[in-house]
Amino acid sequence: MTSPRRVRATVHDVAARAGVSRGTVSRVLNGVGYVSAEARVRIEAAVAEVGYVRNNAARNLVMRKTWAIGFVVHEPHQLFLEDPNIGAILLGTNAVVAEADHQLVVLVVDSESDAARVSSYLRGGFVDGAVLVSARSHDAVADAVEEVRLPAAFVGHPEGRPSVPFVGIDNRTAARTLTQRLLGTGRRRVGMLASALDRDSGADRLEGFKDALGARFDERLVVADPLYSYRAGVDGMAELLRREPGVDGVFAASDAVAAGALETLRSSGRAVPDDVGLVGFDDSAWALRCHPALSTVRQPAADMGRAAATLVLKQLSDRTDVTSVTLPTEIVWRDSA
Amino acid sequence: MTSPRRVRATVHDVAARAGVSRGTVSRVLNGVGYVSAEARVRIEAAVAEVGYVRNNAARNLVMRKTWAIGFVVHEPHQLFLEDPNIGAILLGTNAVVAEADHQLVVLVVDSESDAARVSSYLRGGFVDGAVLVSARSHDAVADAVEEVRLPAAFVGHPEGRPSVPFVGIDNRTAARTLTQRLLGTGRRRVGMLASALDRDSGADRLEGFKDALGARFDERLVVADPLYSYRAGVDGMAELLRREPGVDGVFAASDAVAAGALETLRSSGRAVPDDVGLVGFDDSAWALRCHPALSTVRQPAADMGRAAATLVLKQLSDRTDVTSVTLPTEIVWRDSA
DNA sequence: TTGTACGCGTTATCAG
């Protein structure tokens, strides 16, 4: 039984139909070089008639270029669903990539086998470059990128990848400033719900917190969790209360964490900000959704996406000014502290 | 100035290095056919030595297969960021696609030009199939899919695309059942915050609402918005209150809308569920986050993603049993009504 | 202005 699926028309078919050579067809298809008006119309008609559509596998092969940029998001399920910053980064990246006439393809890695598949996708020449968000230090994807020297950029600041530029924020300074501001409201016993200490962002936020507290720092008052999640906030706050029922200030490592903390504070009968002042980080959708609205630091997520894309594009055009960038953050002071 | 970027090694190079032919190399690379143990080790060594990595453009060209499946998400910015269902659908799709050893590439269309680019990406043979989420009836992407007969499946039920199977839910029945339940709590003046009436989902939810109300239906009590957004809920509820201050029951077309409505109800001094009963739709992250937690209908988002992927994969393996599927929903009754 | 011919890197066929 023969397949009923009509095989796609090729340049050859178009040429035959139009009574010209393949070279001429190719020229009008790519709008380059000289071609007579007459030939052009005949070819355009032929294209429509046979329903020609370009075969990119062939085109990529000969041009050594795919016009596609990968966007790799490597997060635990739940976090991927919760974190609106990733969406903003994605949209920012997409905007500049599209502007440069490339196609953004996002690759989600959600398991070990995903990591392996995405890695080989990246090394396999399906894309001309990639932006990687929240990769870990030891990461199959990052390894692949480095090994095949794929033009790339990180969003966030993974340690130990000096060959790949990144765009990040100064987490430490931001955390310090925010904590100082919290302290300025007169809080005496302030704790921190730290997250992702295995990542630069998490570790730096804790450092900034320590900076602000100075001699007053008490490590009993920091409880850590691997994830920047709502759950981490709920559980972490409970633990913090257990250790020190008298806390009157809390710095949560992210808004999601803060939202979780808020829940626990509420159910423990404490009022925010009256009994305890609470601050978050990210200015994500969580911040405005909470009651009271969260005081937090705004991370320019869309700009970070744009910057990362620009970094990749620069490498593609062989520019030499590709250096990591640190974008400024901004404190957004609302009602939770 | 010559480019310092080392050109990638090819099968040819490996063959030369190992002192065998290209055919033999290809055979060990793909682990198919007979090859002597001796040749195998020599080739494997050579692969490592020259740092060979497969060129997929070439491979795709000859195999007429990319092992990639597109996931097209076509939503307004804000909604894409807000709606956790999309994330769940994505993860579900990714799971089965990965299981089948394909790579999922998600394409976000966020503007007219995005739609054009994604369309040509799809027609261009970069992927073997695609799942489309929340496409509109008149949609460049859907047109492309249909024209090139790309194996595909919709999540949701776009009208006028009989050639493409879809996976959906019975919005009308779900809405009717939910509304009846709301009515069962004794509400007398119940209104609806409708959304996306230009889509099947939105239109059907309204129909279900009408079904339940029967003769009691009063069109003054339905206010519509193009989007399933938080904002739509805030504004829509305000409008509804303006039209009928005495409403004591509200069916919001989605949880995000319900969350917005809750905000307006709160600021208008009305208690939920005491003064007015509120129900949503989707059982998204919003539902549990609200106070009180939303009564709503659960849409099996991850399952829908899985089903859509399965539909595409079936077409790829030329199976004939590819028919649209309707997945069951479930009412989740919590505290908001 | 147009046609010819070669190369892109693989896989697949088919004799040896």
Add this chain to the structure above:
DNA sequence: CTGATAACGCGTACAA
């Protein structure tokens, strides 16, 4: 078991 060799579909010098 292995090695030539022919596709795959397109871009592009180069010759005409």
